[in-house]
Amino acid sequence: MNTSTTTMNPAAALVQAQGVSLHYGKKAALRDVSFTIPKGRVVGLLGHNGAGKTTLMKALVGLLAVEGELQVMGVSPRQDRAQLLTQLSYIPDVAVLPRWARVSELITLMAQLQPKFSAERARELLRRTSVGLDDKVKSLSKGMVAQTHLALIAAIDARLMILDEPTLGLDVLSRKNFYEMLIDEWCDGERSVLISTHQVEEVEALLSDVIMLDEGKVVLSISLEDIDQRFVALNHDAAVADAMAAAHPLLRYRDQGRTTSLFDGAPPESLTGLGQRVRPSLVDLFVALTRNPALNNKTSASA
Numbered sequence: 001m002n003t004s005t006t007t008m009n010p011a012a013a014l015v016q017a018q019g020v021s022l023h024y025g026k027k028a029a030l031r032d033v034s035f036t037i038p039k040g041r042v043v044g045l046l047g048h049n050g051a052g053k054t055t056l057m058k059a060l061v062g063l064l065a066v067e068g069e070l071q072v073m074g075v076s077p078r079q080d081r082a083q084l085l086t087q088l089s090y091i092p093d094v095a096v097l098p099r100w101a102r103v104s105e106l107i108t109l110m111a112q113l114q115p116k117f118s119a120e121r122a123r124e125l126l127r128r129t130s131v132g133l134d135d136k137v138k139s140l141s142k143g144m145v146a147q148t149h150l151a152l153i154a155a156i157d158a159r160l161m162i163l164d165e166p167t168l169g170l171d172v173l174s175r176k177n178f179y180e181m182l183i184d185e186w187c188d189g190e191r192s193v194l195i196s197t198h199q200v201e202e203v204e205a206l207l208s209d210v211i212m213l214d215e216g217k218v219v220l221s222i223s224l225e226d227i228d229q230r231f232v233a234l235n236h237d238a239a240v241a242d243a244m245a246a247a248h249p250l251l252r253y254r255d256q257g258r259t260t261s262l263f264d265g266a267p268p269e270s271l272t273g274l275g276q277r278v279r280p281s282l283v284d285l286f287v288a289l290t291r292n293p294a295l296n297n298k299t300s301a302s303a
């Protein structure tokens with residue numbers, strides 16, 4: 001028997017999903033989902049409420065069984081969960097730590113539970129924050145709890161980190177501190193991180209890749225670099241709006257008093273001289289690709 005499917009291959013993609021589906025009873029939460037996460041990437045998982053982000057993350061860490069092909073670091077998350085967890089850190093809720101514990105006690109506990117945890121590294125990471133080792137969790141603010149949690153998890157020598165809405169409920173400064181620590185201290189060009197979030201604008205600068213889910217389907221899985229190649233946004237006067245509309249843009253939106261038409265692929269050559277090419281933001285793409293078509297007519301630019 002070939003055992004290569006249960007061996008972690010360091011050169012392979014960290015996540016490979018091919019035709020993955022998942023149902024809760026009759027409800028399809030993931031539909032034919034396919035994507036790859038190579039090493040060294042910071043991947044944003046975007047989708048409206050109920051799109052399937054948490055479900056996908058749970059499937060990736062082996063908490064839910066799926067149909068289709070799913071490999072995380074070369075193994076099946078469901079069948080080889082124990083092996084997987086030596087290489088993967090998953091935080092379903094960074095805002096939660098045992099309230100009774102002191103930070104130093106959590107470090108001791110982690111060192112006992114997790115062979116790849118470095119207590120020294122955790123203390124070093126905490127020095128970046130205003131959290132003291134003697135502080136009790138119940139005395140920390142939400143932002144401080146999130147940073148403590150991240151310091152504990154980032155001190156595990158894993159290859160993939162999965163964070164489900166890590167900055168939910170944190171203020172803007174705490175969110176900034178959280179992401180700074182994640183990028184500076186954990187991402188090293190080899191490890192990857194998958195982050196689900198609704199704060200699309202805020203994470204855009206951090207991400208190398210994005211996966212957009214809509215009603216359980218992947219509507220876009222792309223690197224930020226490739227977005228610039230594939231999508232063309234033309235900022236133009238109202239006078240040429242009809243010509244743009246005739247070429248069926250994905251979305252039209254107002255931008256600094258003018259209209260921008262967003263195309264998937266190059267629009268007809270006759271249009272390119274009629275507008276100025278601008279970079280579509282992740283938010284624009286997200287809106288264009290994921291919003292309910294029924295809303296499309298009401299909210300798109302009317303020019």
Ligand SMILES: Nc1ncnc2c1ncn2[C@@H]1O[C@H](COP(=O)(O)OP(=O)(O)OP(=O)(O)O)[C@@H](O)[C@H]1O
Nearest residue numbers: 024027028029047048049050051052053054055056
């Ligand atoms: N345990 C469950 N039993 C039945 N249906 C579920 C269960 N968990 C999730 N669902 C449904 O599956 C779909 C996807 O839910 P999921 O929680 O994965 O979405 P999400 O993108 O994480 O949403 P949010 O942004 O609101 O957290 C939703 O329609 C949800 O109602």
